[in-house]
Amino acid sequence: MKLSAAALHSQCPPKCPQCAKPVVLRAPDHSERVVCKNCFALSEVRSGVPRELKLLRELNEAPAAPPNLLPLGATGKLDDVDYVVTSHLRRKLRWCQETREQDEYWLFNQETGFRRLLHCENHWSLAEQLNDDETEFYMSQVRCRGLSLELFDECFAHNEFMVGEFARLAGAASPRKTALFIRPPFLLFCTPHKDRKLGKKQPDHEWWLAKYLEPQVIKRAFGLTDLAEPQNIAPNQPFPYRATYFYGAGLAALLFAIWMFALIRSDERVIYSQTMQLNPVTGSEETQVFFTEPFDLAPRKNLKVTARAPVNNSWAYVEGDLINEATGLVYSFALPVEYYDGYEGSEYWSEGGTATETHLSALPPGKYTMRIEVQWEHWAAPFSATVELQQGIPRFWHFFWALLAVAAIPLLVGLHQHSVYEPDRWKGSPFLPHRYKPKDDD
Amino acid sequence: MFNRFYLILGIAIVAAYAFITFNGWELGSPTPQQLPAEARNAPGGYRSFHFWHEGYQGGK
Numbered sequence: 001m002k003l004s005a006a007a008l009h010s011q012c013p014p015k016c017p018q019c020a021k022p023v024v025l026r027a028p029d030h031s032e033r034v035v036c037k038n039c040f041a042l043s044e045v046r047s048g049v050p051r052e053l054k055l056l057r058e059l060n061e062a063p064a065a066p067p068n069l070l071p072l073g074a075t076g077k078l079d080d081v082d083y084v085v086t087s088h089l090r091r092k093l094r095w096c097q098e099t100r101e102q103d104e105y106w107l108f109n110q111e112t113g114f115r116r117l118l119h120c121e122n123h124w125s126l127a128e129q130l131n132d133d134e135t136e137f138y139m140s141q142v143r144c145r146g147l148s149l150e151l152f153d154e155c156f157a158h159n160e161f162m163v164g165e166f167a168r169l170a171g172a173a174s175p176r177k178t179a180l181f182i183r184p185p186f187l188l189f190c191t192p193h194k195d196r197k198l199g200k201k202q203p204d205h206e207w208w209l210a211k212y213l214e215p216q217v218i219k220r221a222f223g224l225t226d227l228a229e230p231q232n233i234a235p236n237q238p239f240p241y242r243a244t245y246f247y248g249a250g251l252a253a254l255l256f257a258i259w260m261f262a263l264i265r266s267d268e269r270v271i272y273s274q275t276m277q278l279n280p281v282t283g284s285e286e287t288q289v290f291f292t293e294p295f296d297l298a299p300r301k302n303l304k305v306t307a308r309a310p311v312n313n314s315w316a317y318v319e320g321d322l323i324n325e326a327t328g329l330v331y332s333f334a335l336p337v338e339y340y341d342g343y344e345g346s347e348y349w350s351e352g353g354t355a356t357e358t359h360l361s362a363l364p365p366g367k368y369t370m371r372i373e374v375q376w377e378h379w380a381a382p383f384s385a386t387v388e389l390q391q392g393i394p395r396f397w398h399f400f401w402a403l404l405a406v407a408a409i410p411l412l413v414g415l416h417q418h419s420v421y422e423p424d425r426w427k428g429s430p431f432l433p434h435r436y437k438p439k440d441d442d
Numbered sequence: 443m444f445n446r447f448y449l450i451l452g453i454a455i456v457a458a459y460a461f462i463t464f465n466g467w468e469l470g471s472p473t474p475q476q477l478p479a480e481a482r483n484a485p486g487g488y489r490s491f492h493f494w495h496e497g498y499q500g501g502k
Contacts, residue, residue: 176480243445251452255459262463302466328477362466395463409448 017043017055026073027084027108031165035087037072063161068089068206069119069224071103072164076222078126078213083115085109087164093120093178094156101159106166120212121225123234124218125187127210129167135188135236137208140431142181142188144209149181149188153429157191184425185212187236212236227259233425238253239415248410252403259399266394267328271295271303273372273388281379287319292370294325299365301392306357307335310387314338314377316385318356322363322373333358334358337385359393 009012013022023034031045034053040063043053054079070076074085087106092099102120109115114265133145139221140151157178181188187210215227222254230237272295279287298301322331335358341350376383410420418436461467 017446049462116474155488165489241444244448247449247452254456258460300464300466302468323477328479329474330477331474332472359468361468361471392466395468398459398462401456405455406452409451 008183014045014053016041017053023053024073024405025165026084026108027114030108030113030167031086034164035162035164035166036165042162045165045414046364050165057171057189062392065163066101066103066161069103069227070117070222074222076107076218078107078115078117078217078221081109081112083109085164086114087162087166089159089163089166090161092160094158095153095428096430101160106164108165116208116210120381121232121234122215122216122230123237124213125210125234125236126213127187127189129211130207131206132207135190135205142190144188144207147186149183150433151431152180152187152426153431154179159295161164172339175390180189182235184236185238187212187398188239194389202308202407210236212238223412225326230258233421235425237425239421244410245411246406251406255399255406259396263394266392266395268392270388271389271391273296273386275386276372276374277386278374278376278383278385280381284377286379287373287375290372291373292372294369295368295389297322297363297368299389302362303379303394304357304390304393304402305360306386306390307337308377308388310384311339311352311354311377312333312338313340315343315345316374316376318385318387319373319375320387322360322365323369323371324369325369327364327366329364331360333360333362361393 006367008027008218013024015021016036016039021036021038023035023036025031025045028045032242033042033056035042041055042057046052046054047112068084068088070088072085072088084107085105089104089106091102091104093102102118102122104118105117107115107117107126112128114129118125118188119128126375130144135142138148142151142236155178157176169358179190181190182236183206189210190205190207203311209362215229218224219227258288272292274290274292276288276290281288305318305320306316309318315336316359318335318337320333320335322333324330335356337352337354337356338350338355339350341348343349357388372388374385374386376385423432423436424437462469
């Protein structure tokens with residue numbers, strides 16, 4: 001941090017024109033107004049070495065100093081920039097519906113100049129001044145630095161207490177109308193130049209762009225131990241669960257990549273397929289049993305068994321067992337095939353089908369035999385049934401359910417943001433966007 | 443905190459999906475049963491063994 005100019009002036013500080021006590025200038029090359037911390041007289045900082053102070057406003061009675069979290073001269077690092085606190089200012093912001101008090105700490109760095117650290121209802125934002133040509137009005141929005149900021153509210157800001165060094169306009173004592181535009185975490189505020197003179201090349205407005213900072217950032221930056229947590233939603237406070245959207249998108253992309261990779265490397269193949277001609281049996285509980293020739297199953301590939309039977313308003317029941325020839329382990333499955341249709345009044349209905357399938361987990365690799373046992377409703381008549389065994393089937397539904405599980409939380413979070421969080425943010429604003437208005441108000 | 447919880451949960455879901463996909467797992471697959479040794483060693487082997495099925499209980 002370069003404070004050589006400040007060091008120079010600290011050796012020979014100017015004196016307050018009212019109380020004659022020394023006034024420390026921490027930003028002598030940038031400060032245009034200074035309020036004495038002893039008598040609170042407002043002075044203009046004039047050029048020269050050392051700087052001279054010209055009294056602008058006397059104060060006969062010292063104002064009550066509000067609590068100051070960051071004393072003048074305190075140092076801290078924000079966004080990798082070292083700052084020193086040069087001043088403290090308390091403003092009263094009068095909105096159309098309420099009044100709030102806001103503390104402002106002016107921070108100074110030799111290279112970046114002044115920044116304003118705003119503290120309102122335990123919310124913090126760091127603001128930097130913009131050039132007039134960096135902003136552009138568009139309808140009720142302002143565009144700046146690639147952002148479109150929406151008009152949030154207008155208020156009158158009145159300085160109640162000031163101490164330390166400021167840039168010129170901060171010294172204005174009368175209330176000034178301020179327009180606020182937001183796009184969380186950014187807050188753009190605009191104040192018309194009160195002392196603008198015709199014919200002079202001076203911008204119409206003073207623009208400051210603030211970025212929301214979590215209280216923990218301020219704690220770390222200035223070494224504070226105790227800082228109250230905000231209890232409401234600030235106009236520019238970012239939605240705290242916004243990260244779930246990015247995480248959700250990343251996880252969904254990862255799932256899709258896995259699904260595509262599984263599709264590409266799948267080698268779906270038919271292990272066994274046979275249509276069995278079944279002769280009539282002697283009773284309704286009788287079955288016919290078949291054994292297949294031994295076949296090999298590959299490791300880590302799932303199985304799909306399909307049974308087809310020409311059922312019509314009847315049923316067939318196929319039970320199967322995959323028997324490991326080496327170990328004697330038996331993996332059983334059952335496939336009921338039933339199809340019914342008819343008319344209820346004049347309305348046609350149907351249920352079931354002539355084919356049923358089931359999926360089985362991958363079995364240990366080796367030689368297997370399949371036992372098939374078939375039972376059918378019209379046991380006294382000949383029947384036929386087809387059984388097919390496939391391996392390595394890509395499972396779309398696994399992908400779908402995994403995607404749904406991953407997307408569920410971001411979807412709920414999005415619903416909460418749209419229906420609760422954002423309306424809460426905008427509830428005090430007369431410029432509530434249409435998208436957050438209750439449907440009854442349409 | 444919630445964001446981190448979701449990230450961990452999401453990674454667990456993706457990992458479980460990848461594991462299931464590349465190992466051929468199916469949810470709800472039946473547990474295997476062991477064919478008794480005497481059935482495997484008997485003449486005709488398991489072809490004469492009475493398996494555990496109970497027959498169809500449905501129908502319309």
